[in-house]
Amino acid sequence: DADVTQTPRNRITKTGKRIMLECSQTKGHDRMYWYRQDPGLGLRLIYYSFDVKDINKGEISDGYSVSRQAQAKFSLSLESAIPNQTALYFCATSDGQSYEQYFGPGTRLTVT
Amino acid sequence: QKEVEQNSGPLSVPEGAIASLNCTYSDRGSQSFFWYRQYSGKSPELIMSIYSNGDKEDGRFTAQLNKASQYVSLLIRDSQPSDSATYLCAVKGLETPLVFGKGTRLSVIA
Numbered sequence: 001d002a003d004v005t006q007t008p009r010n011r012i013t014k015t016g017k018r019i020m021l022e023c024s025q026t027k028g029h030d031r032m033y034w035y036r037q038d039p040g041l042g043l044r045l046i047y048y049s050f051d052v053k054d055i056n057k058g059e060i061s062d063g064y065s066v067s068r069q070a071q072a073k074f075s076l077s078l079e080s081a082i083p084n085q086t087a088l089y090f091c092a093t094s095d096g097q098s099y100e101q102y103f104g105p106g107t108r109l110t111v112t
Numbered sequence: 113q114k115e116v117e118q119n120s121g122p123l124s125v126p127e128g129a130i131a132s133l134n135c136t137y138s139d140r141g142s143q144s145f146f147w148y149r150q151y152s153g154k155s156p157e158l159i160m161s162i163y164s165n166g167d168k169e170d171g172r173f174t175a176q177l178n179k180a181s182q183y184v185s186l187l188i189r190d191s192q193p194s195d196s197a198t199y200l201c202a203v204k205g206l207e208t209p210l211v212f213g214k215g216t217r218l219s220v221i222a
Contacts (some may be wrong), residue, residue, distance in 0.1 A: 042212055042213065045209060058209070088153075090155055090156070099204045099210065100158055101202075102158065103155040103157070104155060105154075105155050106154070
């Protein structure tokens, strides 16, 4: 089984809808991250969490919110989706020693 | 704004050759450096991490770090068509999460 899982893998939604992307991990890592990837713009950090009670904004947090329900679960919400949030979204985890990040398979989100 | 710069490519090399991928970074306090490989439509996969100046080898891959020049590179020996992918450089500063470069697209021609 994969160490980092994301659901759903693909999602098409309409402008204005609320949507939640979920991430779970079995690596036992404390740190979890949400990124989006757009062609030509690379990976951009949305939010990150170093433990259950710690949430930090990344480079592009506007329009997004997160919830760290447990050490192993980190959810990303789009409160009111807009077309420019169409992107590939990745969850990642790391420990606090090596800082190596391990990525989930990604969610392809399309907002129409 | 901490920056990580990579040549976007594509870098084309013949099969069996050495591919050399380069990365520069702006944060002089950076401590940890990583190379990821990403196939189209897939997630980034960690290839190498390097923390101190010099070379680190793992199979066909060698990472090179020069903190004074703020430069990190990845060499791929005996390049194979299966190495064709986008390679992402990532850098961690003292107080910041990883910052990723936009990646270099490598094409290995059979």
